[in-house]
Amino acid sequence: MTGTIKLGVSRCLLGDKVRYDGGHKLDRFIVNTLGQYVTFVPVCPEVECGLGTPREAMRLVGSPESPRLVTRKSGVDHTERMREWAAARVSELEEEDLCGFIFKSGSPSSGMERVKVYTDKGMPHKKGVGLFAAAFMAHFPLLPVEDDGRLNDPKLREHFIELIFVFRRLRELLAGEKKMGRLVDFHTRHKLLIMAHSPNHYRMMGKLVADASLPPEEKYRRYETLLGEAMKLKTTVKKNINVLQHILGYFKKNLSADEKQEILEYLGHYRDGHVPLIVPITLLNHFVRKYDQPYLKQQHYLHPHPIELQLRNHV
Numbered sequence: 632m633t634g635t636i637k638l639g640v641s642r643c644l645l646g647d648k649v650r651y652d653g654g655h656k657l658d659r660f661i662v663n664t665l666g667q668y669v670t671f672v673p674v675c676p677e678v679e680c681g682l683g684t685p686r687e688a689m690r691l692v693g694s695p696e697s698p699r700l701v702t703r704k705s706g707v708d709h710t711e712r713m714r715e716w717a718a719a720r721v722s723e724l725e726e727e728d729l730c731g732f733i734f735k736s737g738s739p740s741s742g743m744e745r746v747k748v749y750t751d752k753g754m755p756h757k758k759g760v761g762l763f764a765a766a767f768m769a770h771f772p773l774l775p776v777e778d779d780g781r782l783n784d785p786k787l788r789e790h791f792i793e794l795i796f797v798f799r800r801l802r803e804l805l806a807g808e809k810k811m812g813r814l815v816d817f818h819t820r821h822k823l824l825i826m827a828h829s830p831n832h833y834r835m836m837g838k839l840v841a842d843a844s845l846p847p848e849e850k851y852r853r854y855e856t857l858l859g860e861a862m863k864l865k866t867t868v869k870k871n872i873n874v875l876q877h878i879l880g881y882f883k884k885n886l887s888a889d890e891k892q893e894i895l896e897y898l899g900h901y902r903d904g905h906v907p908l909i910v911p912i913t914l915l916n917h918f919v920r921k922y923d924q925p926y927l928k929q930q931h932y933l934h935p936h937p938i939e940l941q942l943r944n945h946v
Contacts, residue, residue: 639671649675
């Protein structure tokens with residue numbers, strides 16, 4: 632990649648003191664680790680829509696489908712104010728060329744799921760979505776989104792970070808000329824990664840790229856949609872095993888009996904949950920270099936993100 636990964640983020644997660652109580656929710660993984668590879672675009676809905684710091688705490692009330700944003704003690708309704716601001720803000724964010732967004736979990740403005748919505752009797756139900764988060768996800772339905780709480784799960788963290796790197800490369804593809812050669816090259820490099828997320832989309836996208844009847848603009852548009860849909864589907868051990876065996880097929884004329892036995896043993900260990908994905912991936916990358924396999928050298932599945940992030944060590 633040549634461009635910067637721009638990532639929207641709830642401002643309090645960067646350590647800015649913008650919360651209702653004047654505090655912050657600094658997330659060291661986001662700032663210190665992920666921050667080495669991305670440029671953040673901070674957003675604080677409450678502050679940006681004109682509410683001060685500190686301020687009275689707010690919560691969602693009513694129905695999860697159409698909640699109201701109301702202050703806890705005084706009962707002031709800020710729903711329309713927040714919705715009007717959010718509609719304008721997401722339009723502004725189109726200019727940022729974002730590759731994803733990290734929301735603050737549980738926030739009545741920025742929580743992406745399971746936000747408490749209180750009934751008329753004061754009973755909370757974790758079925759809501761923060762008003763800004765809802766507006767953002769409706770406006771950018773294909774963009775990767777997560778919250779700080781879910782990023783503590785190694786599998787969800789792996790999935791999200793893999794996606795933002797894919798979207799950066801997609802942004803670069805879409806920014807250039809809509810030539811078929813560029814699309815074919817992009818698809819070729821991402822084939823195995825797409826297969827690991829959705830074998831069905833892998834087949835559909837292959838047919839789309841090969842369809843000579845569509846004009847390039849339309850083909851690019853459909854490809855972007857299919858890629859976004861595919862990458863939202865999570866990988867599984869079964870799907871990874873399928874891809875790993877597919878990769879192994881490229882070495883059927885190269886591997887010695889001992890080497891083949893070794894990789895098959897590690898595939899079994901991974902299938903049984905005894906080793907993480909990075910173990911068979913590392914061995915296959917060794918074979919790629921040893922036997923100089925040109926097709927596999929360019930596969931993003933084998934190098935989806937910087938190794939320093941240590942993501943496949945846990946999945």
